[in-house]
Amino acid sequence: MQQTVMTLAEFLQAPITEERPWVVFAACRDADPDLFFPGSKADEAAAKALCAICPVRLECHQYSLDARETFGVWGGLNEKQRRMQLRRSA
Ligand code: SF4
Numbered sequence: 775m776q777q778t779v780m781t782l783a784e785f786l787q788a789p790i791t792e793e794r795p796w797v798v799f800a801a802c803r804d805a806d807p808d809l810f811f812p813g814s815k816a817d818e819a820a821a822k823a824l825c826a827i828c829p830v831r832l833e834c835h836q837y838s839l840d841a842r843e844t845f846g847v848w849g850g851l852n853e854k855q856r857r858m859q860l861r862r863s864a
Contacts, residue, residue: 782846783807794837801828811846818852825850 782802790797797803801824802810812818825831825847835849838856845853 781807782810782848794833796830796833799828799830800834801825801830810848812852818847821847822850822852 786797786800786803786807802821805821805824809817809821809824812821825834828834828850831849833849835851837843838848838851839860842860843853843856848856851859
């Protein structure tokens with residue numbers, strides 16, 4: 775099965791399915807999506823600060839691992855941190 779790559783903005787604006795009803799509670803729904811694909815450490819820190827207070831951080835984090843999201847900050851982790859976590863759990 776081919777994996778489709780979806781940006782966070784596309785993900786948040788896609789129709790809500792039964793598999794991800796938590797999206798309506800995402801703290802980043804009205805945030806600048808570019809923050810979550812940061813070009814600087816300051817942007818990454820701002821994204822992670824929003825994730826830290828997000829009520830669906832755990833759901834988002836699990837989704838990003840299951841979907842093997844390759845880019846961006848999801849659930850408070852950047853892509854390198856997710857890769858490390860996946861490697862540790864393999
Ligand atoms: S954890 Fe972060 S990326 Fe995930 S929905 Fe919440 S604010 Fe958005």
